[in-house]
Amino acid sequence: MEVQITMDSVCLASExxxxxxxxxxxxxxxxxxxxxxxxxxxxxxxxxGKAIWQKxxxxxxxxxxxxALSRDFSASEEKMQRDVLGFVHEMVRRGILAVKE
Amino acid sequence: xxxxxxxxxxxxxxxxxxxxxxxxxxxxxxxxxxHERGVPLRIMVRGSSMHPFIRDRDVxxxxxxxxxxxxxxEVVAFTHPVTGRLVIHRVIKETDRGxxxxxxxxxxxxxxxxxxxxxxxxTRIERGGREVGLGLGPERKLIALLNRxxxxxxxxxxxxxxxxxxxxxxxxxxxxxxxxxxxxxLARSLTVAPAEDNDLxxxxxxxxxxxxxxxxxxxxxxxxxVAKQGGKVIGFVQLVSRPQAYRHWAGDWxxxxxxxxxxxxxxxxxxxxxxxxxxxxxxGAAELLLLVNENNIxxxxxxxxxxxxxxxxxALEPILAAEKNRTGxxxxxxxxxxx
Numbered sequence: 001m002e003v004q005i006t007m008d009s010v011c012l013a014s015e016x017x018x019x020x021x022x023x024x025x026x027x028x029x030x031x032x033x034x035x036x037x038x039x040x041x042x043x044x045x046x047x048x049g050k051a052i053w054q055k056x057x058x059x060x061x062x063x064x065x066x067x068a069l070s071r072d073f074s075a076s077e078e079k080m081q082r083d084v085l086g087f088v089h090e091m092v093r094r095g096i097l098a099v100k101e
Numbered sequence: 102x103x104x105x106x107x108x109x110x111x112x113x114x115x116x117x118x119x120x121x122x123x124x125x126x127x128x129x130x131x132x133x134x135x136h137e138r139g140v141p142l143r144i145m146v147r148g149s150s151m152h153p154f155i156r157d158r159d160v161x162x163x164x165x166x167x168x169x170x171x172x173x174x175e176v177v178a179f180t181h182p183v184t185g186r187l188v189i190h191r192v193i194k195e196t197d198r199g200x201x202x203x204x205x206x207x208x209x210x211x212x213x214x215x216x217x218x219x220x221x222x223x224t225r226i227e228r229g230g231r232e233v234g235l236g237l238g239p240e241r242k243l244i245a246l247l248n249r250x251x252x253x254x255x256x257x258x259x260x261x262x263x264x265x266x267x268x269x270x271x272x273x274x275x276x277x278x279x280x281x282x283x284x285x286x287l288a289r290s291l292t293v294a295p296a297e298d299n300d301l302x303x304x305x306x307x308x309x310x311x312x313x314x315x316x317x318x319x320x321x322x323x324x325x326x327v328a329k330q331g332g333k334v335i336g337f338v339q340l341v342s343r344p345q346a347y348r349h350w351a352g353d354w355x356x357x358x359x360x361x362x363x364x365x366x367x368x369x370x371x372x373x374x375x376x377x378x379x380x381x382x383x384x385g386a387a388e389l390l391l392l393v394n395e396n397n398i399x400x401x402x403x404x405x406x407x408x409x410x411x412x413x414x415x416a417l418e419p420i421l422a423a424e425k426n427r428t429g430x431x432x433x434x435x436x437x438x439x440x
Contacts, residue, residue, distance in 0.1 A: 039145050
């Protein structure tokens with residue numbers, strides 16, 4: 001089912017991943033059949049991805065996330081919105097992020 | 102870096118697993134993270150302290166301990182009491198305060214380890230994509246019992262004796278000039294060619310891994326060659342060309358040179374290396390670099406013969422020293438100037 005993602009959506013880490021900051025990198029391990037598979041399914045985010053991820057706490061709407069991030073990075077909201085939406089779409093598609101109902 | 106650039110880069114945020122190498126402490130941290138959630142972790146491990154039951158690059162599934170205490174014979178992941186590093190060894194004995202642990206391939210035990218230091222138990226071993234049964238089944242108790250004393254190491258020595266003797270005899274023979282001369286004459290059909298897909302399958306199986314350089318990463322260029330004798334793959338080499346973004350690993354590197362033991366002394370290593378040199382020259386490289394185990398005298402001799410000299414790259418020294426701590430093998434850099 002395609003979930004509609006808008007600026008009012010609230011996102012958070014999916015139940016099916018374990019995310020942990022390790023040696024400065026944010027490492028995300030998807031759970032496959034209840035087992036964390038770090039052998040071929042590991043993800044890591046770069047600084048920007050990490051900054052977006054850390055704001056997705058299940059409370060802020062994407063709109064608020066964009067606002068906060070464009071302040072942090074002194075970037076235009078329009079550009080940030082594109083990046084955040086792209087990020088969230090991709091992560092939801094991969095089952096790493098979940099959209100809160 | 103300006104803020105706009107930072108944002109621009111946000112689309113390089115996903116790195117598929119396998120390409121990311123976690124350090125030992127990184128693995129430990131990840132394992133803790135998984136077990137806080139109460140889920141097992143499937144991960145590749147390095148080292149040979151559990152050989153032959155667990156081997157370098159085996160993929161292990163490590164489950165949280167839960168309520169059941171470890172028992173003699175089980176293989177557990179724990180924080181080493183002295184070094185604080187993640188270690189995976191076997192419980193050889195239950196003691197009053199905890200457990201006595203020892204690697205199947207270690208001459209000494211790790212000492213007594215408490216429950217707080219044990220992170221999880223190994224529930225599955227995979228090698229080359231297949232589950233390996235031996236080492237975790239009922240035989241585990243016998244292994245633990247033997248390993249309380251020198252029994253296991255002793256059996257291993259005896260077991261390996263005929264093979265070692267044969268290997269020694271073969272190496273002596275291969276070093277013998279007449280053998281080399283005759284061999285080269287008889288092995289005239291030995292060819293070196295770019296590796297085809299089916300050759301690479303053979304290589305992957307032999308190296309027991311999906312391998313660091315079988316996956317193409319951005320900007321990285323890899324060329325693979327195989328040596329063949331009578332249609333059979335008997336050797337392998339790679340040229341890995343990395344762009345400047347790889348910093349001290351940038352440049353042209355000869356990698357993974359290997360000739361199957363039975364076919365050494367026939368000139369295959371030399372042919373393979375020469376092919377890499379030619380290709381690097383054609384690409385306009387100023388130098389060709391390689392890493393070799395400092396004890397691998399035969400390889401070093403071959404490289405020297407082909408014009409490589411040992412050099413020190415200061416930026417790599419700490420990495421290579423750390424590798425020695427981790428794996429026990431010290432690699433050194435050799436370089437051949439191409440112009």
